[in-house]
Amino acid sequence: MAEEKKSFFKGLWNKIAGAEGAEESPIPERKAEMVEHPVQAEEPEEPKPGLFERLRQGLSKTRDSLVGRIDRLVLGKKEIDADTLEELEEILITADIGVQTTVELIRILEERLSRNELNDGAALRQTLKDEILKRLSREVRPLAVDSASPFVIMVIGVNGVGKTTTIGKLAARFSREGKKVVLAAGDTFRAAAAEQLEIWGERTGCDVVRHKEGADPSAVVFDGIKAAVARKADILIVDTAGRLHTKVNLMEELKKVRRIMGREIPGAPHETLLVLDAATGQNALSQAKLFKEAAEVTGIALTKLDGTAKGGIVAAICNEFRIPVRYIGVGEGVDDLRDFDPAEFVDALFQ
């Protein structure tokens, strides 16, 4: 079993880290580029649906796959029996609530049933809602970005999960709050990554520190820190690679980047934010396990909750990892990165 687990993680690791055996590229000459972007005036906004309604719309697929099916199973039922719970178990598993969390929930419902406390479908629905909320609320802590200056956020995660977009959305939000933000393009492996960050810098009026493609990420981070300190920035957000072609282990690189940050600013990074794509379901859990072991993850941003039926994964992440979900992504728009509010989330699912 232990061997099986090891080889599973090794396989997953290889997938995440990219092909093994490629040559490590020499560290190119250090050449920092600091691109300054003036803060731009905000364009007048069109009337939009309320925030709660947008969250509801974003979660519509998960609501259908989870609560819609639960409702079809239990509502109107005058009596709950073991068969109902068995069917419910299947719904929870297929909605990506996770095996461990599903087992816990079903056990609680069985106990209530044996004590005659689950008289009908409505009672079961309410119990389930309360118990899911309890699990989502285990580790709720918004980011306290005012606790350091500059507050350093290191953003990690595999390619394509929405790291750069999340950084852009965070930069937009912090800038709107009147904070000075510097972005550091630490993903020097993927050519387009720095360009993408650059576009977000332009959009949000944040300065971007970048080097040439293939540069040493630690050098970018070093220059990012220097720039953030020199410009008295409130927040430095550092993008990192999600994949490498070198023999250098990705996790080792993340550790190295961390060390540089801690050496230059004691206590940094103040947040190591792991970005996970909700649409990958159980795979997001495997990534969380891996990164948690290697990178001292202190918070999670769960993206792409819109457009997926696998949103139940939030419950698995909150319940099985003691890492706070700080943000959820429910769309591509700049306002679609939300603070994770368990009560609002559960209401948006169950209403």
Ligand SMILES: Nc1nc2c(ncn2[C@@H]2O[C@H](COP(=O)(O)OP(=O)(O)OP(=O)(O)O)[C@@H](O)[C@H]2O)c(=O)[nH]1
């Ligand atoms: N629908 C939706 N799309 C999102 C969300 N977050 C990110 N995306 C999209 O996901 C795609 C990938 O996002 P990126 O930010 O480029 O992902 P990344 O992790 O930085 O990827 P690399 O730069 O390749 O490492 C983009 O098309 C984003 O617009 C979200 O919450 N909802």
